[in-house]
Amino acid sequence: MVVGRWGIPSVAAGGGVDALLPTGRGHCVLVQKDSLLPTTRTLAAGPGSEPDPDAAISVRGLVKRYGDRAAVDGLDLDIRRGEIFALLGPNGAGKTTTVEVLEGYRKRDGGDVRVLGVDPARGGRRWRAQLGIVLQSGAGDSQLSVRELLKARASYYAEPRDPDEVMELVGLTAEAGARGRTLSGGQRRRLDVALGIVGRPRLLFLDEPTTGFDPEARRQFWALIRSLRDLGTTMLLTTHYLDEAEALADRVGVLARGQLAEVAVPAALGGRGTAPAVVSWTEDGVRRSAETATPTAFVRELAARFPGEVPDLTVARPTLEDVYLKMIGQVPEGGGTAAAVGRRGAERSQGVSS
Template structure:
C-alpha cells in the first residue's frame, strides 16, 4: 500500500473571517518594533491567491483521509470548547495542530481518539467514527496522551511487552526501546524514570503497536534540547515508514521542523491550515527594516526591503547604522492569529 501524499503546493493564507484579514496590501507603514504584534498592521492577502488547504464545511467527510472532521462541536456546560471545526489530515503526512491552552486542541484530538463524545459534527478516523470504533480500529492507532501513562512497578521492557501483546503484528519491544533511546533503561521500573525518560516511554508505548496513525499530544514537554532533536529524528523515521501523525505542540520550532502542514486552532475553530513556511501569509509578508538614525531607532515594514536598504545606503553614504531586515517568524504569525499580544 503505497500512500502518495497530496501534492503540498504552496497553500497560501486563506483568512476565512479570521483575524488575518489585514489592512490594505503593500502599504508601507512605519510601526514601532516592540514585539511580534506589528505584523498585524500590514498583511497582504492579495499576494497569496492559492486555494485554502482547509476543507470547506459543506463538503462531506472524506473516508479515505486519515482524519476527516466536519462541523465538530463540543460544549462543556455553557462553554463551547470546539465550535464548528473542519479538518482533513491526509494519509502519510505529519500534521501539527497549534493553539493556545483552552483553544480546543486536546478536546478535538481526544474526540478523534475516541476518548470524548461530541455534541455535533461528523468525524471519520481511518474511515471509522471514533464513537463506535472497536478493537480492530484501535489496533491501527497509536496514542501518546498529554497526561502520559501512570506510575508502574513494571520495567520498561515489561510494559512494552504487555502493550505489544494487545496488538496484531506489533513491533519488537527491544527495537522500540532502542528507537526511543531507552535501551539502557529496559530493566528499570516505569516509576523510577525521570520526566523526559517517561515521556520517551510514553512514545514507545504509542508506537509499539505499529500504528497507521499516531497521535502525539505535546510529546516533548519536559525534554531537554538534545532529547528534543533525537525525538524529531525518531518522528521523521516513523514518517518515512508511512506513519501518519497528528501532533499538538506548544513549540513552534517543533511544528516548523516536523510538520508537513500546520493548523492553527483558536476559540474552537481552525483559523488556518498551511505549510509552515506559508502560514499567515508568512511567505509574502512584508519585511521589517530597522536602523538607527539621529540616535533614534527607526522601523519600517515594506514589500521592497532591497529598495529601501539601497535608498538608506545612499542616504547614509555607506554603512547603515544597526541595520536589520526581518521576516515574521512562525511565532509572530501564530501570536497574531490567536489574538496574542496586541
C-alpha cells in the first residue's frame, strides 16, 4: 500500500460595467463586456472584504508564485456549503495550484484562505478527514480488490461510509472482488471517486473526473455527483469539459492568468442570459440569419411569410463554450501542461510543496 499525502493510504501515490447579474443567494456579479481580466467579481468575495465564515471555501487575495512568476495572482472566491462549483480555465491558468493550496498540499505566498473554517496551512488530521480528493491519476494498478481498497481507506476515518453502500453508489458492486488493475478506465475512475467519498467528506475536490469516460459513463457519473450533492456534499470540480460544468455546476468560475475573470451561474456567464439570439432559416435556397433580442416575435413574423414550416429554422443563443472561449482567448499562457502535470505527479507523493 502506498502512503500518500497526510499519511492516508493512497492508491496512487478594463472596460465599463455593463450589467449587475444576480448569481443566487445574495451574490451579484459585475459584468464587463470588453475586457478579459477581470470581467466579473463576486461582490461577496471582493478584494479587502473579510472571509465569509459560512462559506465552505473562502479565499481573499490568494497569491502563489513559482520563482518570480505568479501562478495565482490575487484570487478572491467564496464557495457555499452544499454547492457544486466548477473551476474552469485554460492550461496553465492556475486551477491546480489553487486547488492544491485549498487542499493544504501547497504553500501560498499571500492571502487569506479558509477551508471548512480552517486555514489549510494549519489544518490537522481532523480537518483533513473532512476532505475528499479525487486526483487526475487514480486507483491504477492495485493488487487489492475494490472492496479491500475501500475497507482499508474507510478504516482511517472516524465515521466512514459503509464500503458496500459506496460501491452501490458508484456502481461497482459487481466489481467488488475485482483487483484494481483489472478494471476498465471508467471503472477505475469510479473507484477513485469511491475512495474519495468513503470517508464521508463534507468537501470533495474532483480534478477532471471524467477524462477518458465514454458518453454513457459520463452521464452515470454526473448522476452520482448529483446524488452526492443531494447528500449535502460541497464539491469543487475542475474540468475542461464545458458541457460537464453546465450540467453539474451551480456556479462556474473562469480562471485566467491566475485571476478569476468571472464567477456566475452557467446560464449567465459572459452575458449569456441577455445575449441576442441568432435566428437562422433557408429562403429561396439561401441560408439566412439574423440577430434579435426578441426571437419569438421575429419567428412569428418569419412564419407569416411561409405557407407551412419555416425551412431549416433554428434559434440559438451563445453556448457556455462560446462565451468561455471568447473570455479566455485561444492561446494558453505558459503552455507546458504535460510538464506541469508530470512535475506535480512526482511532487504529490511527497507531502506539502512550496
